Amino acid sequence: MVEFELLKTEKNTKARLGKIIYNGQEYETPMFMPVGTQATVKTLSPEEIKETKAGIILANTYHLWLRPGDEVVKQAGGLHKFMNYDGPILTDSGGFQVFSLAKRKDITEEGVHFKNHINGDKLFLTPEKSIQIQENLGSDIVMSFDECIGYPASYEYVSKSVERTLKWAKRGKEVFKHQNQILFGIVQGGEYEDLRKHCAEELVKMDFDGYSVGGTSVGEDKATQYKMVEYSTKYLPENKLRYLMGVGDPIDIVENVIRGIDIFDCVSPTRLARHGHALTKYGKINLKNAKYKTDFTPISEECDCYACKNYTKAYIKHLINAEETFGARLLSIHNIRYLVHLMEEIRKAIKEDNILEFREQFIKDYYGKNNKQ
Numbered sequence: 001m002v003e004f005e006l007l008k009t010e011k012n013t014k015a016r017l018g019k020i021i022y023n024g025q026e027y028e029t030p031m032f033m034p035v036g037t038q039a040t041v042k043t044l045s046p047e048e049i050k051e052t053k054a055g056i057i058l059a060n061t062y063h064l065w066l067r068p069g070d071e072v073v074k075q076a077g078g079l080h081k082f083m084n085y086d087g088p089i090l091t092d093s094g095g096f097q098v099f100s101l102a103k104r105k106d107i108t109e110e111g112v113h114f115k116n117h118i119n120g121d122k123l124f125l126t127p128e129k130s131i132q133i134q135e136n137l138g139s140d141i142v143m144s145f146d147e148c149i150g151y152p153a154s155y156e157y158v159s160k161s162v163e164r165t166l167k168w169a170k171r172g173k174e175v176f177k178h179q180n181q182i183l184f185g186i187v188q189g190g191e192y193e194d195l196r197k198h199c200a201e202e203l204v205k206m207d208f209d210g211y212s213v214g215g216t217s218v219g220e221d222k223a224t225q226y227k228m229v230e231y232s233t234k235y236l237p238e239n240k241l242r243y244l245m246g247v248g249d250p251i252d253i254v255e256n257v258i259r260g261i262d263i264f265d266c267v268s269p270t271r272l273a274r275h276g277h278a279l280t281k282y283g284k285i286n287l288k289n290a291k292y293k294t295d296f297t298p299i300s301e302e303c304d305c306y307a308c309k310n311y312t313k314a315y316i317k318h319l320i321n322a323e324e325t326f327g328a329r330l331l332s333i334h335n336i337r338y339l340v341h342l343m344e345e346i347r348k349a350i351k352e353d354n355i356l357e358f359r360e361q362f363i364k365d366y367y368g369k370n371n372k373q
Contacts, residue, residue, distance in 0.1 A: 014260035027055035070136035078138025091139035099148035182209035200235035210241035233260035273331030305337035
């Protein structure tokens with residue numbers, strides 16, 4: 001079972017340093033978690049993920065429910081055996097699919113009606129069903145079923161939605177069997193501080209093993225996102241993990257660590273890679289650009305990843321242009337390692353109580369002199 005220990009809070013901010021203990025291994029927080037939607041981080045093997053020094057990875061409840069089916073994964077011995085990954089695995093609840101696939105009229109107090117996006121079959125997902133699927137998948141960290149609210153949304157709608165999410169959280173917790181798994185509650189409430197406060201406080205009363213901040217990266221600007229996080233974390237217990245769902249822009253990671261977040265996930269590093277983009281200390285670069293055709297230097301001289309130690313921008317550009325999957329693999333390895341290394345630097349800054357100075361230097365490096373962040 002996953003355990004969390006808070007080691008320190010940075011003296012000038014809410015930034016936290018901690019460790020997750022799992023099967024005798026320790027993983028430091030804050031951390032970034034690569035996303036393996038279909039029980040695989042796109043294009044990468046488990047061994048390649050480990051080489052980036054990533055710890056927890058994610059899998060998607062909704063997609064694995066549809067195929068191969070959670071019962072198939074259970075028969076295989078759970079996700080760890082099925083995908084040959086012995087590190088911690090987190091599964092989402094299907095709540096984001098409420099946002100991305102269902103219409104408001106399909107959301108009821110009992111659960112959510114869906115159409116299977118693969119074959120059009122009618123589906124119905126409830127809080128109890130979400131927990132059952134995740135128990136079959138055998139993940140280590142389980143998410144409560146919630147409604148992820150798009151931005152903007154009216155106060156009236158968000159208020160009703162929060163009550164629904166709280167009822168669903170209670171129902172899910174009541175059927176959760178604690179099979180070497182821990183369960184997180186998800187704080188919703190849109191941009192409204194009183195609703196975030198209410199949602200967080202009610203979830204804390206239910207005493208979850210950890211807490212997620214949901215409903216961000218759904219169309220809001222950065223300032224609004226940061227407010228949403230602040231409105232949530234200030235009401236969460238100090239001694240439990242805090243997870244910001246679906247956020248992976250480097251500056252958002254830095255800003256939200258400062259606001260008290262411990263773990264992050266996002267599909268962005270591998271998605272950017274498939275489109276030829278690389279993350280670097282000095283900003284994002286597009287290797288499709290003509291200037292890299294004869295650039296025989298690594299993506300980053302400072303990076304210790306497999307791609308940077310062995311290949312050049314020119315070669316990776318050629319692979320991307322030729323639509324060779326090896327190019328996407330190399331950029332995926334690099335982008336994940338970039339974010340994992342960013343977390344290493346953030347942890348060092350927290351240890352030294354200079355996260356604000358780190359943010360200032362990060363912005364200068366990443367955005368350049370004309371940055372207005």
